[in-house]
Amino acid sequence: MKTFSLSALALLIAMGSAIAAPQTDRLERASRPSALADQAPLTDAQTLGTQLVMVGESGHILLRDADGVISQAQVPVDLLLTAVHFPDPSNGWAVGHDGVILHSNDAGKSWSKQLDGNDISTLMLTWAESEVARLEAASAAAPDDEALVAALDNALFALDDVKAGSASGPSRPLLDVWFRNADEGWVVGAYGIILHTRNGGKTWAYVSNLDNPERLHLNAVLGLADGRLLVAGEGGRVSLSTDNGQHWQPSRQLSQASLYKLLQLKDGQLLILGFGGTLLSSQDQGLNWKTLALPVRVGLYGGEQLADGSLVLAGQGGVLLFSRDGQKFKAWQGTSKASLLGATALSPDHLALIGSNGLQVLPLSTFKEQLQ
Structure with a gap:
């Protein structure tokens, strides 16, 4: 897609x-x-x-x-x-x-x-039908219970919603x-x-x-x-x-x-x-x-x-955030502005970045040196 x-x-x-x-x-x-x-x-x-x-x-x-x-x-x-x-x-x-x-x-x-x-959808429909049946029985036994009436209304709405979504x-x-x-x-x-x-x-x-x-x-x-x-x-x-x-x-x-x-x-x-x-x-x-x-x-x-305890966060526009203590961060901007959805250590020397442009491999030495 x-x-x-x-x-x-x-x-x-x-x-x-x-x-x-x-x-x-x-x-x-x-x-x-x-x-x-x-x-x-x-x-x-x-x-x-x-x-x-x-x-x-x-x-x-x-x-x-x-x-x-x-x-x-x-x-x-x-x-x-x-x-x-x-x-x-x-x-x-x-x-x-x-x-x-x-x-x-x-x-x-x-x-x-x-x-x-x-x-x-089948799982949700089974749940919604069961909930409506349970609350209908409870409401019939206590017709003046406003909380039960409200819960039944919500359950009926949920059932209609599940049916519409399934369609x-x-x-x-x-x-x-x-x-x-x-x-x-x-x-x-x-x-x-x-x-x-x-x-x-x-x-x-x-x-x-x-x-x-x-x-x-x-x-x-x-x-x-x-x-x-x-x-x-x-x-x-x-x-x-x-x-x-x-x-x-x-x-x-x-x-x-x-x-x-x-x-x-x-x-x-x-x-x-x-x-x-x-x-x-x-x-x-x-x-x-x-x-x-x-x-x-x-x-x-x-x-x-x-592995050394430092933290890398990936974000919009090709930005990485780096922290040694998980509290204070520095920003690094890649040459591409494509969004990054993840950052994972490939080895002690390289970082894998994934996002809208696929996979990028970044040397950790270059990355960290630029943030000194």
């Missing part, structure tokens, strides 16, 4: 830009090999040992080995992929438009489809994925979608207990070692669960800006990256947040802590 804004995938979704009408054949047509796939838009990447796995437009999933050789994985769909996560060296999941969830059990060499937007086909864009291990994981997406699996994606459950009545887009999900789970998205909203997603605290609006990425540093510090140079920090597992000052106001979409 080549109709999305190249300024940034996250900005496209979170700001409510138009999403191209779904085409069912994209879910049935395999991604096509392309010698220029590494120059096409790439949206997310993760390092697996000495290999870099990247996802992007047209179902492209690319593997770059330690020698710099890039190969294209076998992918069963031909649509925009938005995020990838491997909880172990073999098992990984990728998500994207039309509600697609892909799984690999061979370190990214090949992929199979586990779910798509049609399946998600347009598999248009359920997914925007992020995180797995705690090879069995349990979550995906989040546009219009408040959140899904959960406990069996490696063999089956998925629609999560309805997260506080999001406006159905704002959910752009990022991240789990912590102590069982906490964080979700961030449109309108500066953040949701926190302290029990591995079983219950959610009321969502908090930390900013007016939409939030795109969640990161945890080696010392436990949490960061949220967002629109217009928004960077939020928490030192207490997401209970309290403060805004970090930045030298430029550009959208921030991805980043990584390097």
Whole structure:
């Protein structure tokens, strides 16, 4: 798919830009090999040992080995992929438009489809019908209970909304994925979608207990070692669960800006990256947040802590932000103004940058010297 804004995938979704009408054949047509796939838009990447796995437009999933050789994985769909996560060296999941969830059990060499937007619509419809039936029975037993009447009205609206969304086909864009291990994981997406699996994606459950009545887009999900789970998205909203997603605290609006990425540093510090140079920090597992000052106001979409503890954040207009302590940042401007959606260490000497112009490899020495 080549109709999305190249300024940034996250900005496209979170700001409510138009999403191209779904085409069912994209879910049935395999991604096509392309010698220029590494120059096409790439949206997310993760390092697996000495290999870099990247996802992007047209179902492209690319593997770059330690020698710099890039190969294209076998992918069963031909649509925009938005995020990838491997909880172990073999098992990984990728998500994207039309509600697609892909799984690999061979370190990214090949992929199979586990779910798509049609399946998600079925999950949502089953939930909505069950909720309406439950509240109708409760209201009949207590007809004067105004809270039940209001809840039933909301459930009926949700049912109508699910039916209307299903009529347009598999248009359920997914925007992020995180797995705690090879069995349990979550995906989040546009219009408040959140899904959960406990069996490696063999089956998925629609999560309805997260506080999001406006159905704002959910752009990022991240789990912590102590069982906490964080979700961030449109309108500066953040949701926190302290029990591995079983219950959610009321969502908090930390900013007016939409939030795109969640990161945890080696010392436990949490960061949220967002629109217009928004960077939020928490030192207490997401209970309290403060805004970090930045030298430029550009959208921030991805980043990584390097082996030496320094931090690189990628953003709009080809800007990178660098920090040695996770508190004070310097800005670096590349020769290209193409937006960067991620920065990942390839080796102790090189940084991989992904974005609207595909993959760039940047020597870390050159990058750091320019910021002295």
